[in-house]
Structure formats: structure tokens, C-alpha cells
Amino acid sequence: MSALPITITTAGLQALVNAQNTGVSNVVIAALGVCPNQVAITAATTVIPGELKRLGGVAGMVTAEDTIYVSAADQTQDTYNVRTIALYLGDGTLFAGYSQAAPLVEKAGPSQAVLEASIKLAAPMAEVVQFEGGGWVNPPASEAVAGVLRLATLDEAIAGVSHSKSVTPKGLKAVTAAMMAAIQATLDQIGLALAGKANVGHQHDATNVVSGTFSEARIPELPMARIGGLIATLADKASALHSHTQAQVGGLVQALADIWTAINTKADSLNTVLTGTARISSFLLGTGRTYVYSEAESLNVRTGPTGGEHWLAFTSGGELYLDGMRVWDARNFDPATKAQRHSPGISGTAYLGQDKAGQVWVVGGDDRAGVVEWRVNGVRVGFMGYGDGPNGNPYIGADGDKVWIFNKRPSFNGATPWDTNNLNAADLVKISTTNLGRTGSAPVANFTSAAQIGDLPTGYSAIFPGGTFGMPPLPGYYFKVGRRDHSGGWGGVVVGHAEVEGQAVDAWVGAALAGTSMATWTKLWTAKNFNPATKVDVYNTDGYPHAISLGWSGSRMVARVDNAAATPGHALVHLADAASSAEAVAGVATDRFMTPAALWSFARSYGASGYQRIPGSNLIIQWGVHNVTVPEGEVHTALPVAFGGGCLFAAATPRNAAGVLTMDFYMQVMGRWLDRISWYANRANGGAGNMSGFEWMAIGLAVGNPDPVYYSGGGGDPGGGDPGGGGGPIIQV
Structure with a gap:
């Protein structure tokens, strides 16, 4: 990579x-x-x-x-x-x-x-x-980095140059085969050199050597003239036909072996001219930018600089590919099936479809040049073109019934179609979105936001269930009657839903200041919810008004209606009775009203220790303060007033009037009775001394049946209350 x-x-x-x-x-x-x-x-x-x-x-x-x-x-x-x-x-x-x-x-x-x-x-x-991530990594591997390696080809394995590719077993076999071939060639040369030699060391006199080659070191330096007949002999040899064995030509065997090794290891470095047949997997041409190689069943030529290469491939099937795309030939392209195109248009007739059934003639026609036609079974049913109408305007239509479209203002058979000059699509509302004119059952509306209601078009109507967001509480029918000139404000009417035949229903009118605001609904008075006979006339028949004032008649609240006519008089209308103190405490009556005196009639006692009966409830709150020294252990508090229905809750906190740092106590509830509470003063550390009093509060019921679980104390009678509760000191508050 x-x-x-x-x-x-x-x-x-x-x-x-x-x-x-x-x-x-x-x-x-x-x-x-x-x-x-x-x-x-x-x-x-x-x-x-x-x-x-x-x-x-x-x-x-x-x-x-x-x-x-x-x-x-x-x-x-x-x-x-x-x-x-x-x-x-x-x-x-x-x-x-x-x-x-x-x-x-x-x-x-x-x-x-x-x-x-x-x-x-x-x-x-x-x-x-x-x-930041800790995921799997696959970097290119090197001598110092563990990662992914490419596999070397056979040629790359034999060349032994790359240090960033891995050798496969097949590649290793090819390498060892090349090595063995080179070794064998060397051994063959050694065999030729040793042929005919004795198995042990020996030597020869120069006069006994009749063939072979002397070492140059053993031949003295003599001028050619000193060697009799040498010049003539050499001259005859040069001109006469003669031959030599490989062994007689010095270095020939080794040169041939080197050539064979070069062919099998790196043919691209061989400069020797080859004849006959040579199997070469790939080779470079020219300056090295053109690469010829075979791959699968194709011969490939790659040329061009790195990053801008182009490929030309010849397959065994006779197909030609350029940069991976097949080149058109007679087997995959028939010019007779194509329309003649002359930029920027097309001449002739081109159509879509088969057998001229349901086809579109893209260009031309049987008798109309330059039009697009629609045909069914070869018969033209419509067309579109330009230049055949008045002033060279485009047109669309059918035979004998043209519909013209003019350059400035389109028209259809003289009628002006809707466009942006005479119709604003933003002002249109589909009738289906308002339910207007619906004869079948209308869908039930379930509004979820003020903006949803505000976005509804004027004229929208729907039925909604009781409790629907933004609507009156009962089920009914909603009709949007108009919108404000800005902010999306709107007004609407709601008519209640009749559950049975002949049932009178309520009605409301409402409005919202903005499209995202909640509407305020006002209930309309109807015979269902208003009876004039139950009301006092504000005007007499003579047109004089009445003056209405409230007052008391004993414990009753009455309304006095004074006539302002020439003969004044008045009439008393009984409105309601005041609750007595006993009725206020009992909390049973439903046809009375409370007076301040009745509210203050609930039991109470205010002071450092006291209690208060909560008006309209069965709860009593009691509190108190103990200013006596209390050691560690059990202590009782006598309540200012007994809980008739039992104590529900009690809590106390130690006092530290002198601000002693080491005084460290906390209070625990041991038991709760109708008239007292038992506590346990717990010293948090041994050096805390005694506690300088504590403050407490309890909540209980004035009447009722106390839970026995909280009133089954542990032996002894604390005095004055229910049995049980232990024998600790009683502190009166």
C-alpha cells in the first residue's frame, strides 16, 4: 500500500x-x-x-x-x-x-x-x-511493524528484490527450483572440466599435452615470429571453415548458463537477442511505461504514467476491452437498429415500444416532421410540436382537435388556464381538509396542541371526544368560523353532542389571540342551563330598576330587593343558612355556609405547648417544649389534648441552650398513645453529659379508631392514659 x-x-x-x-x-x-x-x-x-x-x-x-x-x-x-x-x-x-x-x-x-x-x-x-479508537488495525507490514503483507508473484519471488511481500509455498518451490537449476548447471561445468581426469592428483610434462589449454602463466612471452609457422597457421585458420566444441571455447558454457538463468529469473534485464520460442510472463517496452503481460485468458497492454494508466486487453474469445469496457464490434452492436443522429438533433423516426403498439414516437412521424407522437397499435392519438400553429407557437393536442399554447399567455381552446397571475396556490384549501359537504361519517378529531388547532383552515368542522385538548370539556362539534388578519388568531363555535334523542345541549363560542395560543371558551345561556323563572327581574313592567342588597335575618343570608318606583317597597329572598359551630366541627352538612366564627370554633390552644384542630379536617397538630435537664434514657411527654383517633406522627429534637460543644444527643420514638408519647434520649458519645431539654411536634386524629400496633407499650402504666408504655419519667407540658 x-x-x-x-x-x-x-x-x-x-x-x-x-x-x-x-x-x-x-x-x-x-x-x-x-x-x-x-x-x-x-x-x-x-x-x-x-x-x-x-x-x-x-x-x-x-x-x-x-x-x-x-x-x-x-x-x-x-x-x-x-x-x-x-x-x-x-x-x-x-x-x-x-x-x-x-x-x-x-x-x-x-x-x-x-x-x-x-x-x-x-x-x-x-x-x-x-x-482515540482502540479497534482492529491492519497496517502495511514491514521489518519493524506487524501488519498485512501482499503475496509475491512467482517472478517477484525468484527475483528476490522486494522486502515488503510474502512468499507462498508455490513461490518458494519456484525459487528453490531456480536455485537447483543454477547449481546443476555449475555442476555440469565441473563434470566437463573433470572428464578424463584421474581420480587422484597427477601432473603432465608439457610435451605430453596434446589437447586442452595451457595456463597463460606457463606460456613464456615470445614474439609470434619466434614460433615457427604460427602466423601462417593462424591466417589459414581465419580463412578456412572450422568448428570447436563448447569445451574448446573458453567461458561459453558458463555464458549460456548465465543466459538461461537470466531468462528464468528476470527477463526484463536481458539484452540478448532471442530466436525461436521463449515463454516470458511479462516484459516492458520503450522507457518502461508500456507493460505487456498475460492474465487468465487474455493478453494485456498497460501504458501511461502512474495514476493515469490505461489498459487494452485481447481475450481468447476474440473480444477487445479498453479500460475495462468492451469495444463495439459486429457481435454486440448493429448500426441498423439505431436512428441516425446529427448533433444536436436526430434525423429519421425513433420510437419506443414494440410492434408499434402503445409506442411514443420521439421524433418525426408519418406525415408530420418535427413532432412527438403518441400511438396505439400504430394509430396516432396525440402529438406535441412547434411551428405548426399561428406565429410559430408550440402546441399540443390530437388530430383535428388542437389545443394551442401561446408564448405569452397559454390557453386551451380559448379558455385561460389558472396560473400564478390569477391564482395563488397558497390561498387554496382542499374541501376534504375541512369536512365541508361530507355526507358520510366524519373522522373524530384528537387535537394535541394549540398550533395544530390554529393551522386548521377556515370552515373546518369535526366531532371531538370529551377531554380533547383545547376544546370545552364535553364531547361536541367544532366549527372554525374565521381567522385574524395576523398572528394566526381565530374564532370558533362548539355545539355539544346529544347522547339521546331530544336531549338539550350546551354551546360555546371561543377565540385565540394567535395561532399558537389556547382559545378561551364562553358558554352560551340556553334553555338547558338557564331558567328565567328562577331569577329576579331587574326591571318592573313600569321600567323602574330594582336595587338588590344582601343582609341577614337571624342566621340566614337573605337578599332584599327594593323597588325604586313611586311607591317603594321591598321583598326578602332567602339565600342560605349559616353553619353553627357544632355543624362546622362535625363537617357533615352540605347546605350551609361557613362564617368566621364557625372557623374559629375549632379546638385550639396557643402557647409554648399547644394544639390546633385543622378546620375542615380530622387532624390535630400538637407541639411542646421541655426546659428540664434530661439524662440518657426513656422519657414521656404528656400531650396537651388527647388524640381521639390516635397519634400518626411524632418527632423531637434536643435543645442546647448553653451551646455546649460536647452535648451530643438524638431523640428516638419508643411509643405513641392517645395522651402521651414516649421517647428515648440517646447520648451519641460518652462525654455528652445531660441534655438541656428538647422540643417536639405530633400530628394525630381528633376522632377515630387508633391503630393498636402503635399503642401496645411495654409494661407498666404511665398514668392517666392507655395501659402500657414503660416506666420512664412523665413530663407535663
Whole structure:
């Protein structure tokens, strides 16, 4: 994997510089942003335009001092391409980015996308980059980094040059085979050299050597003239036909072995001209940018610079492909089936459909040039064109029944259609949205907000159940009668729903100040809820008003109606009776009203210790203060008044009148009786001394049956109350 040359932004570099400006500080990559577009990223870039999303949990590692590896996964159902990636710090700062024209990743909806990239930094500072995620990483492996390796081809394994690829068993076998072939060739040369030699060491006199080659060191340096007949012999040899064995030509066997090794290991470095047939898996042409190789059942030619390559492939089936796309030939393209096109138009007739049934004639026609026709079973049923109408206007219609569309104001057979000049679509309301004219059952409305009611169109009507939001409490029928000139305010009417035949119903009118405001509903007086016979006339028949005043007649509240006519008089109307003190305390009567005296008639006693009967209830609150010294142990409080129905709650808190630091007590409830409460004064530490009194409060019932669980004390009679409760001192309050 080639490292991507990423661009670190100015903000990213600033994040690296520590506070003392003496070096760099670690930065944490928290997110990886993806964008489907190619973006020009510079050091000044702070935002990636068109960024699609950011992936958190970025994992990564440092693979070299100037190279980092990053990995992020997207498990969503999103579908997108990635041409730009951006690295972000935890505070959202754009640290660095990379962009290219070709997609880096193509994600399909149901798949999980794992974005992995090896990134090369402009300076050796990879060791200060950290990653927030802890996921699985697969960086390119090297001698120092554990990761993913590519598999070497057979040629790469035999060449033995790459240090970043792994050898397969098949590749290893090819390497060992090449090594064995080279070794065998060397052994063959040794065999030729040793052929005919004795098995043990020996030597020969020069006169006994009739073949072979002397060592140059053993031949004295003599001029050619001193060797009789040498010049003539050599001249005859040069001109006469002769031959030599391989062994007689020095170095020939080794040269042939070297050529064979070069062919099998690295043919692209062989400069020797080959004849016959040679099996070569691939070779380069020219300056090395054209690469010819075989793959599967095709011969491929790749040319062009890195990053801008083009491919031409010839398959065994006789097909030709250019950059992966098949080239048109007679087997996959028939020009006779296509209309002749002349930019920017098409000549001839092109149509969609089969057998001219239900087809659209895109251009032309049997007798109309330049129109688009609709045909069924070959018969034209409509057309659209330009220039056939008056003044060369476009038109649309059917044979014998044209409908013209003019350039300025369209019309259909003389009728002006609705458009923005004579109709505002925003002012239209569908009748179905108002329930107006509905003859069947209308849907039940269930409003949930004031804005929902305010958005309803004028004329809306519906039935609603009781308790519906924003409506009167009973079920009824709502009708919106109008809206305000601004703010969406509105007015409406509600008619109650009749449950049985002949039932009288109520009615309300209401209005809201704004479309998001709650309406205020006012109930209308009807014969159902108003009887004039039960009311006093404000005016007599002579037109003089009555003066109405309230007063008392004994314990009764009465209304006096004075006539302001020439002969004044008055009449008393009985309104209600006041409750007596006993009736107020009993709390039973429902046809009386309370007077202040009746409220103050409830039992009470105010002081340092006292009680209060709560009006209208069965509760009594009692309280008290003990100003006596209390040692650790049980103590009783006599209540100011007995609880007829039992004590429900009691609590006490110690007093520390002298502010002694070491006095540390807390009070615990031991028992509750009708006329007293027993406590336990608990010393929190041994040096607390005695407690200087305590304050307490209790709540109980005036009458009723006390719960026996709280009144089954532990032996002894505290005196004056129910049996039980222990034998502690009784403090009267």
C-alpha cells in the first residue's frame, strides 16, 4: 500500500506546538470525516465542503517516523463514495486531509465499510500522533511493524528484490527450483572440466599435452615470429571453415548458463537477442511505461504514467476491452437498429415500444416532421410540436382537435388556464381538509396542541371526544368560523353532542389571540342551563330598576330587593343558612355556609405547648417544649389534648441552650398513645453529659379508631392514659 501524501493544516500544526514552543505535543485523532467529492486541501483549509459524515473511534498506529496508519469503520446502511478523507482532533479541529479524483472507498448500503489508509507526513513527527479508537488495525507490514503483507508473484519471488511481500509455498518451490537449476548447471561445468581426469592428483610434462589449454602463466612471452609457422597457421585458420566444441571455447558454457538463468529469473534485464520460442510472463517496452503481460485468458497492454494508466486487453474469445469496457464490434452492436443522429438533433423516426403498439414516437412521424407522437397499435392519438400553429407557437393536442399554447399567455381552446397571475396556490384549501359537504361519517378529531388547532383552515368542522385538548370539556362539534388578519388568531363555535334523542345541549363560542395560543371558551345561556323563572327581574313592567342588597335575618343570608318606583317597597329572598359551630366541627352538612366564627370554633390552644384542630379536617397538630435537664434514657411527654383517633406522627429534637460543644444527643420514638408519647434520649458519645431539654411536634386524629400496633407499650402504666408504655419519667407540658 503506497502512503497517501496528506496535507496538515495550519490549525493542525498549531495543535502540535506545545505551550512553551520548545517542540511538539501529542495530538489525538478522534474522528475521520468522509466526503464524496474531490476537494482542494491546503494548509489554510478549516472546513471540508460537502462533507458527508464523520466516523468516530478512529484506530491507528505509527508505522514509521513520517508515516501513520489509520482505520475507521462505518456499520450504517448508508451508500456513498469517498474521494476525500479528513482527520479531526477531539475539539473538532481539522488536523489534516487528503483528496483525489478516483474513489478511495465505495460503500454499498448493506455492507460495512472499513476505511484504511497509510498516510505519509511532510516531516518526521508521526510519533506525536495518537488515536482515540482502540479497534482492529491492519497496517502495511514491514521489518519493524506487524501488519498485512501482499503475496509475491512467482517472478517477484525468484527475483528476490522486494522486502515488503510474502512468499507462498508455490513461490518458494519456484525459487528453490531456480536455485537447483543454477547449481546443476555449475555442476555440469565441473563434470566437463573433470572428464578424463584421474581420480587422484597427477601432473603432465608439457610435451605430453596434446589437447586442452595451457595456463597463460606457463606460456613464456615470445614474439609470434619466434614460433615457427604460427602466423601462417593462424591466417589459414581465419580463412578456412572450422568448428570447436563448447569445451574448446573458453567461458561459453558458463555464458549460456548465465543466459538461461537470466531468462528464468528476470527477463526484463536481458539484452540478448532471442530466436525461436521463449515463454516470458511479462516484459516492458520503450522507457518502461508500456507493460505487456498475460492474465487468465487474455493478453494485456498497460501504458501511461502512474495514476493515469490505461489498459487494452485481447481475450481468447476474440473480444477487445479498453479500460475495462468492451469495444463495439459486429457481435454486440448493429448500426441498423439505431436512428441516425446529427448533433444536436436526430434525423429519421425513433420510437419506443414494440410492434408499434402503445409506442411514443420521439421524433418525426408519418406525415408530420418535427413532432412527438403518441400511438396505439400504430394509430396516432396525440402529438406535441412547434411551428405548426399561428406565429410559430408550440402546441399540443390530437388530430383535428388542437389545443394551442401561446408564448405569452397559454390557453386551451380559448379558455385561460389558472396560473400564478390569477391564482395563488397558497390561498387554496382542499374541501376534504375541512369536512365541508361530507355526507358520510366524519373522522373524530384528537387535537394535541394549540398550533395544530390554529393551522386548521377556515370552515373546518369535526366531532371531538370529551377531554380533547383545547376544546370545552364535553364531547361536541367544532366549527372554525374565521381567522385574524395576523398572528394566526381565530374564532370558533362548539355545539355539544346529544347522547339521546331530544336531549338539550350546551354551546360555546371561543377565540385565540394567535395561532399558537389556547382559545378561551364562553358558554352560551340556553334553555338547558338557564331558567328565567328562577331569577329576579331587574326591571318592573313600569321600567323602574330594582336595587338588590344582601343582609341577614337571624342566621340566614337573605337578599332584599327594593323597588325604586313611586311607591317603594321591598321583598326578602332567602339565600342560605349559616353553619353553627357544632355543624362546622362535625363537617357533615352540605347546605350551609361557613362564617368566621364557625372557623374559629375549632379546638385550639396557643402557647409554648399547644394544639390546633385543622378546620375542615380530622387532624390535630400538637407541639411542646421541655426546659428540664434530661439524662440518657426513656422519657414521656404528656400531650396537651388527647388524640381521639390516635397519634400518626411524632418527632423531637434536643435543645442546647448553653451551646455546649460536647452535648451530643438524638431523640428516638419508643411509643405513641392517645395522651402521651414516649421517647428515648440517646447520648451519641460518652462525654455528652445531660441534655438541656428538647422540643417536639405530633400530628394525630381528633376522632377515630387508633391503630393498636402503635399503642401496645411495654409494661407498666404511665398514668392517666392507655395501659402500657414503660416506666420512664412523665413530663407535663
